[in-house]
Each structure stands twice: as C-alpha cells, then as structure tokens.
Amino acid sequence: MINKDHLPEQQRNIINTQITKFKKTVQTVELSRIPDANNIPGEASARWLKISDVICVFVDMKNSTKLSAARHANTTARSYTLFTGTAVRLFRSFGASYIDIKGDGVFALFNSNQVNTALVSAVTFKTFVDEEFTRHVSSKTHVDTGVRIGIDQSTLLVSKVGFKRDASRADIHNEVWAGKAVNVASKLSSLSNDNEIHVSAEFFKKLKSRKILYSCTCTELEELWETVDVSHDDRFSFNTAHSLKSAWCKKHGVEYIESILAEDEC
Secondary structure, three states, X not given: OOOOOOOOHHHHHHHHHHHHHHHOOOEEEEEOOOOXXXXXXXXXXXXXXXXXXXXXXXXXXEOHHHOOOOOOHHHHHHHHHHHHHHHHHHHHHOOOOEEEEEOOEEEEEEOOOOHHHHHHHHXXXXXXXXXXXXXHHHHHHOXXXXXXXXXXXXXXXXXXXXXXXXXOOHHHEEEEEEEHXXXXXXXXXXXXXXXXXXXXXXXXXXXXXXXXXXXXXXXXXXXXXXXEEOOOOOOOOOOEEEEEOOOOOOOOHHXXXXXXXXXXXX
C-alpha cells in the first residue's frame, strides 16, 4: 500500500481513484462491426465495446532508429511524413474503420468481412515502399530502410481512456484497443527482413482468392506464400505464420486489386 510518506497526496489520490474504478464491474457491449470513433465510450462510462474478428494491419518503418533527428532533422521529418502520411491515406482509401499512428508505425483496423481488402491494403503499401519510399529515402540518408508488415485477426475490446477530450490536450484521451490483434500484428511485422508481409494462421485461413494465393499470368503459376515456423518464438500462441514477398504486378496490378476487392463485396 502507498502511504502518505511514500508519495505526495495529489499523486496518491489519483492512484486511489483509479484503483476504485478497477474494482467496479465494467459493462461490455458486443458489436459485429468497428464503431465510429465518436461512438466509442469514455472512461467515465465504465463501458467497453467488444468487436469480434477485427483485422489489424500493422506497418512499421525498417531501421527507423538509424534516421537521426539531431543530425538530419529535415530528412528524417520528411521520411516520417512520407511513410506515415502515405500509410494513413492508403488505408483510408481502402475503407479502414480505424487508423492510428504509433511512433514510426501505423496500424489500421478492418471489419471481419474485409479480409481481402485488408490484405490488398497491405500489398499496396508494400508496393509503395518497394517502388518509391526506399528509393527516395535511401538516396538522401544512405539508410537501408523499408517496411515490416504484420496482419492478425481476433476479438478486440475498445474504450477511450484518459481525461475528457478538450481543445488544448487531445493527446490525453485516446482509444485503447485491448486484445491480441494489434499486438500480434506488430510482433508478426518484426519477422520481416526484406519487406515481407507476415500473417497469422488465423488470418491466412480466411484467404480463399486464387489471385491472392497464386502468381499472376506473367509467370508460371506458383504459390506465393511461404509457411514460417514460429513454434520456437514464445511471443506467439500459434506454431506457423505465413509470409508473402510479392508486390502488385506492374502489368496486372489494377486488374488483380479490383477483382480481389470485389470478392469482399459478395
């Protein structure tokens, strides 16, 4: 227990108030779709929303720690803007229901009926990194950069935690997503060495489209995905993940994107 000689009264009161909240029963409201951010309850309501089978796409900048804010502030700032700004806009263009920036990473949440759309958004961002981001940034910084991408799907809880939002301090009232999808997607992204997309077994089994699983007509038909053994990695509760190295074909990319997205609309 924290006593009056241990911490100042103001800080003790804050801690005690939060412990009192912890002891109260929280109401969980089940939803089938990700709600609008304005409809996510706040801490004072003691309500959390429970959304089933949420898909998380997590993208993280490779070797971002080698970009120096002290020595190359201008280039570092532009690199972060190019990476995160493009990620946010591409994910939104594919209808992500929620997008958040975490340092040098971005995660996007999609509903359970958007399996193909979620993957299309990830491959599209990978294509941008392969064709544009790495070339532009490496030429300015000489840093071997790229992207790490992970995707998982699971039930999530969400509520807003912190003070009531006001114009002066929007940063202390944020949505908190509790559950495995975001954390596992982040950990899957760390498996990447060369811009691969790594997905969990739970997500991979939902992929049915032939145009997702096999190469296009530009080459001899072959499987695009490789199985990755993660049984030795205690960060994961599953034994296998799946890795995709391909980006969109320069000849058939638009055709494949439109066809794959249409399968989510059925």
